[in-house]
Amino acid sequence: MEFEVKSPILGFESVRGMRLEKIDDLFMKLKNAEADSPVFTLVNPFLLREYDFEIPLAMKVLLDLKENTNLLVLNIMIIHTPLESSTVNFLAPVIFNFDNHTMGQLVLESHRYPAYGLAETISSFFNSDSTPTQEA
Incomplete structure (x- = not known):
């Protein structure tokens, strides 16, 4: 599914459209809709930990977020080898x-x-059995 970028990903301010592709319940891929890069691996934070933050009014207006909006929150993950050493940006x-x-x-x-x-x-x-320690 394609999305119009209203608030850019830091460092990629010129990217105006992104394509979101589901890998599984935990991971998704986010790709530039108009070029080969950037490509990001995203993770569902709510399957990893308790995760809660306030969305500022400016972002709510920018994305036209309302109380009943169908929204999804994901976090960028930096893939490392081995996969267990990969990192997630929760900020x-x-x-x-x-x-x-x-x-x-x-x-x-x-x-x-x-x-x-x-x-x-x-x-x-x-x-140790590769299941999330906490589900929100």
């Missing part, structure tokens, strides 16, 4: 509005959300 969620096909990255203030890190190792959220 810059990507928000998707499925009702109007818009998206944007929100940068959270670290002092307001001290429990969230820029590069948290994904293995810290899984048991």
Whole structure:
């Protein structure tokens, strides 16, 4: 599904359209709709941990978010080898509005959300049997 970028992903301000593709319940792929790059692996944070933040009014207006909007929140993951050492950025969620096909990255203030890190190792959220340690 394609989305219009209303608030760009940091470092990729010129990208105006992105395509979201589901890999499984935990992972998704986000690709530039008009070029070969960038390509991001995204993760569903709610399957890893308790994850809650306030969406500022400016972002709500930009994405036309309402109380009943069909939205999805994902986080960018940096893939490493081995996969268990891959990291997740919980301080810059990507928000998707499925009702109007818009998206944007929100940068959270670290002092307001001290429990969230820029590069948290994904293995810290899984048991030894590879199941998430906590589901929200």
